[in-house]
Amino acid sequence: MNQSGRNINPHISVDCVIFGFSTNQLKVLLIRRAFTESSGKHINDHKLPGDFITLNEDLDLAASRTLEELTGLKDIYLQQFIFLGKPDRISNPMDIEWLNATTGHKIQRVVTAAYFSLINITDTNSAFAIKNNATWIDVKQVPNLAFDHGTIICTGLAHLQLALRNEPIGFELLPEKFTIRELQTLYEVILDCTLDNRNFRKKILKSSYLVQLEEKQRGVAHKPAYYYSFDRKIYEKHKKESLGFNF
Amino acid sequence: MNQSGRNINPHISVDCVIFGFSTNQLKVLLIRRAFTESSGKHINDHKLPGDFITLNEDLDLAASRTLEELTGLKDIYLQQFIFLGKPDRISNPMDIEWLNATTGHKIQRVVTAAYFSLINITDTNSAFAIKNNATWIDVKQVPNLAFDHGTIICTGLAHLQLALRNEPIGFELLPEKFTIRELQTLYEVILDCTLDNRNFRKKILKSSYLVQLEEKQRGVAHKPAYYYSFDRKIYEKHKKESLGFNF
DNA sequence: TTTAGTTAGCGTATTTTTTACGTTTACTTT
DNA sequence: AAAGTAAACGTAAAAAATACGCTAACTAAA
Numbered sequence: 001m002n003q004s005g006r007n008i009n010p011h012i013s014v015d016c017v018i019f020g021f022s023t024n025q026l027k028v029l030l031i032r033r034a035f036t037e038s039s040g041k042h043i044n045d046h047k048l049p050g051d052f053i054t055l056n057e058d059l060d061l062a063a064s065r066t067l068e069e070l071t072g073l074k075d076i077y078l079q080q081f082i083f084l085g086k087p088d089r090i091s092n093p094m095d096i097e098w099l100n101a102t103t104g105h106k107i108q109r110v111v112t113a114a115y116f117s118l119i120n121i122t123d124t125n126s127a128f129a130i131k132n133n134a135t136w137i138d139v140k141q142v143p144n145l146a147f148d149h150g151t152i153i154c155t156g157l158a159h160l161q162l163a164l165r166n167e168p169i170g171f172e173l174l175p176e177k178f179t180i181r182e183l184q185t186l187y188e189v190i191l192d193c194t195l196d197n198r199n200f201r202k203k204i205l206k207s208s209y210l211v212q213l214e215e216k217q218r219g220v221a222h223k224p225a226y227y228y229s230f231d232r233k234i235y236e237k238h239k240k241e242s243l244g245f246n247f
Numbered sequence: 248m249n250q251s252g253r254n255i256n257p258h259i260s261v262d263c264v265i266f267g268f269s270t271n272q273l274k275v276l277l278i279r280r281a282f283t284e285s286s287g288k289h290i291n292d293h294k295l296p297g298d299f300i301t302l303n304e305d306l307d308l309a310a311s312r313t314l315e316e317l318t319g320l321k322d323i324y325l326q327q328f329i330f331l332g333k334p335d336r337i338s339n340p341m342d343i344e345w346l347n348a349t350t351g352h353k354i355q356r357v358v359t360a361a362y363f364s365l366i367n368i369t370d371t372n373s374a375f376a377i378k379n380n381a382t383w384i385d386v387k388q389v390p391n392l393a394f395d396h397g398t399i400i401c402t403g404l405a406h407l408q409l410a411l412r413n414e415p416i417g418f419e420l421l422p423e424k425f426t427i428r429e430l431q432t433l434y435e436v437i438l439d440c441t442l443d444n445r446n447f448r449k450k451i452l453k454s455s456y457l458v459q460l461e462e463k464q465r466g467v468a469h470k471p472a473y474y475y476s477f478d479r480k481i482y483e484k485h486k487k488e489s490l491g492f493n494f
Numbered sequence: 495t496t497t498a499g500t501t502a503g504c505g506t507a508t509t510t511t512t513t514a515c516g517t518t519t520a521c522t523t524t
Numbered sequence: 525a526a527a528g529t530a531a532a533c534g535t536a537a538a539a540a541a542t543a544c545g546c547t548a549a550c551t552a553a554a
Contacts, residue, residue: 059332085306
């Protein structure tokens with residue numbers, strides 16, 4: 001089956017670890033994959049979103065295209081974190097059969113650029129996800145995945161953690177306005193640690209780019225919290241390079 | 248000229264930003280490129296080390312191969328940092344002509360995996376570099392380079408800085424035994440900052456993986472410094488995750 | 495209406511780290 | 525022997541991080 005399948009480059013693909021934050025959990029968007037092998041065995045598992053690039057497509061644009069197909073959103077936070085180039089990384093016959101069937105190409109060797117992206121789940125249009133058999137799954141409850149996607153997620157999470165330590169990218173996962181407790185919980189689930197609420201709020205309120213709104217929470221059985229928003233312009237203006245180093 | 252050139256995959260390449268530290272300077276290994284265009288114009292510039300992968304070669308192994316060809320060393324510290332996938336990133340006719348000539352392929356679109364590596368320059372066998380027209384150049388004095396290699400170096404340096412803040416990888420650039428002043432200078436040139444020698448030594452001597460040797464410097468016109476070595480086993484054993492975050 | 499439960503927010507105290515800087519020691523050169 | 529220089533030892537102050545108490549402010553239950 002030579003060159004009669006989709007108009008793709010069958011050697012280069014992008015995979016996306018799409019992180020979202022909801023109900024105090026860090027979640028990842030996975031695609032349910034269901035098909036029947038030639039042997040008659042029915043497969044029902046999950047995989048990461050991703051696709052082969054088209055013949056002349058920019059890798060970053062391919063990743064953005066994948067995100068938009070699943071969420072309906074443009075200009076989503078997107079960060080490369082690893083590329084996978086072992087010649088034998090696709091060796092499971094089931095995976096090979098599935099790839100050949102879905103691309104119309106005889107897939108051999110694939111080099112993959114992996115990205116992680118951050119989305120506020122409530123911004124997404126669930127119709128897109130439903131149409132593509134995509135579902136949000138708690139990062140701590142990821143099932144066994146196709147290909148090397150489990151490993152990719154672990155690596156993506158490590159890169160997300162490192163990035164979050166150095167830049168306030170967590171805001172990409174939150175709605176326009178949020179409470180300090182929501183921000184703290186976000187940091188706790190991503191960094192997998194426990195933070196003291198009193199020390200956390202003191203620390204982040206020292207920044208000039210966290211803006212307290214006049215609006216407070218409603219309908220909560222405790223003292224209502226103020227809402228805050230992230231002022232990216234102030235952040236970019238006062239962005240300071242961290243000069244410290246761990247030793 | 249189809250498939251009659253070198254036995255390579257003409258679509259995927261690796262580029263290496265090889266950092267070395269010498270005479271208190273962070274240096275990068277560049278390849279001098281000299282050839283005559285079909286128009287008769289003589290080109291004499293520099294480029295990063297790199298190569299196309301062979302047909303079934305692992306990307307990481309291709310990068311290691313490139314390093315070994317230039318330095319004679321195996322098992323060098325190697326870190327991926329970016330994957331370049333814009334379809335039009337090779338557009339300079341001179342670069343295209345050079346690629347076609349040196350590969351024996353009609354090169355069109357190239358996707359490149361960029362790595363940075365860290366080498367103690369004195370460990371290298373200069374015969375290898377000489378043979379390959381490679382020369383060490385101060386990172387602050389890099390000339391205009393072929394392709395997008397200038398951009399790749401800048402990005403590589405940023406990744407090196409981030410990595411150095413989080414892990415003591417600077418030791419890869421130093422000899423087996425070194426003084427604290429050498430380590431400090433290394434940090435200063437990579438992070439592009441000035442550190443107080445008294446505070447720097449206090450900080451790093453708190454770690455258990457910096458081992459003071461009995462040997463001291465000789466032939467210096469001031470109090471001789473003690474030599475130290477980096478105990479990787481102690482480091483791996485006591486490696487502690489940094490739980491802090493910048494805000 | 496009062497009470498209970500819960501979290502937000504304000505706060506103090508202590509510890510740790512960072513930063514700034516002085517001084518003595520120990521070598522080579524003059 | 526003196527001078528010059530950097531290593532090493534050190535103190536002090538400031539800043540940041542950590543630990544934790546307590547009051548305020550809401551809803552729900554009694």
